[in-house]
Amino acid sequence: MANDPSLDVKQLVREERRKNLFKKTGIYAFIFLGALTMLAPFLWMIATSLKMPGEVFSYQKPWWYDWVPTSFVWQNYVKAWRIVPFARFYLNSIIVVVLTTLGQVTTSAFAAYAFARLRFPGRDKIFFAYLATMMIPGAVTMIPVFILLQELGWIDSYKAVILPGIFTAYGTFMLRQFFLTLPKDLEDAAKIDGCSYFGIFWRILLPLSKPALATLTTFTFMGSWMNFMWPLIVLNSHEKFTLPVGLAYFQSLHNTDWTLLMAGSLMMILPILLLFIFNQRYFVEGIKLSGIKG
Amino acid sequence: MGQGFQLKDSTKEALAGYGFLLPNFIGFLVFTSIPVLASLALSFMKVDLISSPKIFKLVWFENFRQLFRDPYFWKYCWNTVVLMMAIPFSLAGSLILALALNQKLKGIVIFRTIYFLPTICSGVAIYVLWRLIYNSDFGVLNTLIAKFGALLHLPLKGPNWLTDEAWAKPALIIMGIWQSVGGYNMILYLAALQGVPRDLYEAAEIDGANSWQKFWAVTWPQISPTTFFIATMSIIGGFQAGFDPAYIMTGGGPNGATTTIIYYIYNNAFEWQQMGYAAAISWVLFLVILAITIVKWKMFGKLVHY
Numbered sequence: 001m002a003n004d005p006s007l008d009v010k011q012l013v014r015e016e017r018r019k020n021l022f023k024k025t026g027i028y029a030f031i032f033l034g035a036l037t038m039l040a041p042f043l044w045m046i047a048t049s050l051k052m053p054g055e056v057f058s059y060q061k062p063w064w065y066d067w068v069p070t071s072f073v074w075q076n077y078v079k080a081w082r083i084v085p086f087a088r089f090y091l092n093s094i095i096v097v098v099l100t101t102l103g104q105v106t107t108s109a110f111a112a113y114a115f116a117r118l119r120f121p122g123r124d125k126i127f128f129a130y131l132a133t134m135m136i137p138g139a140v141t142m143i144p145v146f147i148l149l150q151e152l153g154w155i156d157s158y159k160a161v162i163l164p165g166i167f168t169a170y171g172t173f174m175l176r177q178f179f180l181t182l183p184k185d186l187e188d189a190a191k192i193d194g195c196s197y198f199g200i201f202w203r204i205l206l207p208l209s210k211p212a213l214a215t216l217t218t219f220t221f222m223g224s225w226m227n228f229m230w231p232l233i234v235l236n237s238h239e240k241f242t243l244p245v246g247l248a249y250f251q252s253l254h255n256t257d258w259t260l261l262m263a264g265s266l267m268m269i270l271p272i273l274l275l276f277i278f279n280q281r282y283f284v285e286g287i288k289l290s291g292i293k294g
Numbered sequence: 295m296g297q298g299f300q301l302k303d304s305t306k307e308a309l310a311g312y313g314f315l316l317p318n319f320i321g322f323l324v325f326t327s328i329p330v331l332a333s334l335a336l337s338f339m340k341v342d343l344i345s346s347p348k349i350f351k352l353v354w355f356e357n358f359r360q361l362f363r364d365p366y367f368w369k370y371c372w373n374t375v376v377l378m379m380a381i382p383f384s385l386a387g388s389l390i391l392a393l394a395l396n397q398k399l400k401g402i403v404i405f406r407t408i409y410f411l412p413t414i415c416s417g418v419a420i421y422v423l424w425r426l427i428y429n430s431d432f433g434v435l436n437t438l439i440a441k442f443g444a445l446l447h448l449p450l451k452g453p454n455w456l457t458d459e460a461w462a463k464p465a466l467i468i469m470g471i472w473q474s475v476g477g478y479n480m481i482l483y484l485a486a487l488q489g490v491p492r493d494l495y496e497a498a499e500i501d502g503a504n505s506w507q508k509f510w511a512v513t514w515p516q517i518s519p520t521t522f523f524i525a526t527m528s529i530i531g532g533f534q535a536g537f538d539p540a541y542i543m544t545g546g547g548p549n550g551a552t553t554t555i556i557y558y559i560y561n562n563a564f565e566w567q568q569m570g571y572a573a574a575i576s577w578v579l580f581l582v583i584l585a586i587t588i589v590k591w592k593m594f595g596k597l598v599h600y
Contacts, residue, residue: 027397031391031394031395031399032405034394035408038409038412041420041423041424044423044434045423048426066437106317107317107318107321110315110317111317111319113314114310114311114312114313115315118307118310118311118314119308119311120307120311120312123311126315129327133322133327133330135583136580137533137583138534139534139556139559139575139579140329140333140573141325141329141333142576143333143336143563143569143572143576144328144332144333145325146563148329163321164325166321167321167324167325167326169322169326197314201314222414225417226417226418228417228418228538229537232541233560233564244417245418247418248418248542251425251542261426262426264419264422265418266419269415269419269420272414273411273415276410277407280407280410283481284481287478288481288482288485
């Protein structure tokens with residue numbers, strides 16, 4: 001037996017290290033397999049979008065055939081773009097999403113400032129009403145809002161898609177919670193210097209709230225870009241369709257053109273993907289914020 | 295100065311408050327709070343928007359009476375609940391992924407991004423994609439199953455995923471798990487895991503606990519508020535879910551197997567012009583969600599460990 005105690009320690013450390021390495025390899029393998037499962041449908045989507053229409057069906061072909069674009073038919077993208085007015089859908093989506101997001105962030109920030117910092121009669125009651133509506137399913141308000149828009153003659157217009165999407169209690173609630181976490185001293189000092197309420201809001205509160213505003217912007221943008229049901233309900237004419245409705249319409253017309261369908265779907269996902277990759281941190285923060293409120 | 299008339303500071307503040315609130319508040323009234331009341335009123339009416347003049351006829355509880363006798367309503371309620379089978383799997387998967395990603399390993403951020411992709415992209419495009427994946431003759435899933443069978447010299451053949459009444463719901467559930475497992479819930483779990491105090495693990499180690507015991511004695515109770523939050527939010531979401539994927543992938547079929555409550559509301563209101571009936575269903579849905587929310591509030595303090 002070794003009399004030198006350091007030998008024991010060394011062996012222990014080595015064993016520990018080996019155990020750790022083993023554990024790490026296992027975890028990596030697990031994470032890697034999981035990631036592969038997540039990615040597989042996307043890989044298949046890309047591969048399919050680049051095939052010749054006749055090449056898609058692959059019973060007699062090797063197993064990897066489905067996953068690798070063997071031919072690069074970029075023409076599919078051009079074709080999908082031509083068959084339905086994809087450019088038009090894109091433009092419609094951009095108009096709707098930008099205006100919805102702008103409206104949502106602006107009005108929510110205003111209201112959140114009022115709720116978080118200003119005292120006025122009825123404030124807490126109104127805020128409670130906002131909170132209470134947050135759990136009402138969209139299906140409840142959908143029908144009366146539709147009837148209202150019809151009475152106004154706004155069905156089949158951008159307004160009908162944009163306006164109801166702007167006013168969510170969630171945006172106001174989230175920004176209010178964030179404003180409450182900011183220190184008040186700066187605002188008090190500004191008030192003493194004679195700064196107006198709008199000045200305080202614009203020059204002090206907003207610059208401090210950039211992360212929260214970015215989070216709300218990202219979430220609203222994404223939700224609005226993907227929103228399918230409401231535009232489907234209020235839009236009738238093809239040239240006003242947003243991308244999701246346009247893609248559904250495209251599918252109903254070209255049910256069997258897989259290559260084109262995949263090309264079209266990829267084009268719809270792409271902007272969201274870019275937004276996510278560049279704004280990832282705001283996603284993560286926003287999710288954590290929404291988790292705290294429970 | 296010296297105008298003789300000055301507003302009190304508190305009045306000024308109140309005016310400013312109303313001013314800032316106003317734009318949002320008008321929208322809130324027009325698109326949320328008044329419609330909620332209007333919807334309640336509609337649920338007691340027969341509505342016909344096509345005839346001219348439009349008809350709004352008060353029928354009191356007729357819609358609700360019809361609803362409780364409507365076998366389709368109950369069938370679609372059942373569908374909605376069955377589709378929520380995805381929730382426990384997705385929740386467990388999210389936790390396992392979060393546990394794996396919580397290790398201090400290189401390249402974790404890349405994996406987190408990859409796991410998030412299905413959630414980020416969820417929407418019509420993904421449903422179009424999965425409709426093709428599930429295609430019974432040429433979809434990649436059944437191709438894989440057949441090739442796997444060939445490997446084992448078995449004549450394996452995948453089911454008609456979206457056109458077989460027995461398989462349509464499992465198909466949507468599998469897709470739902472794929473879509474949600476690495477998304478919001480995993481991020482919430484990651485945040486929760488990072489919030490578990492280290493000294494609790496150290497204490498458990500001193501007591502000689504292995505990883506499995508540490509998980510059940512420390513991690514699981516510590517993250518129980520998150521689990522509870524995710525579970526209730528998923529159930530509330532689950533009751534309102536199912537329109538987009540079913541509309542794109544199955545049209546609510548086969549034989550109504552994938553029609554959910556929200557889809558039935560849509561059909562009644564916007565396909566069949568039964569707006570009063572649709573409003574009544576939406577209120578039943580609302581009451582169910584309200585009940586769950588109340589249970590959530592009541593239970594939150596009792597069930598979970600802080």
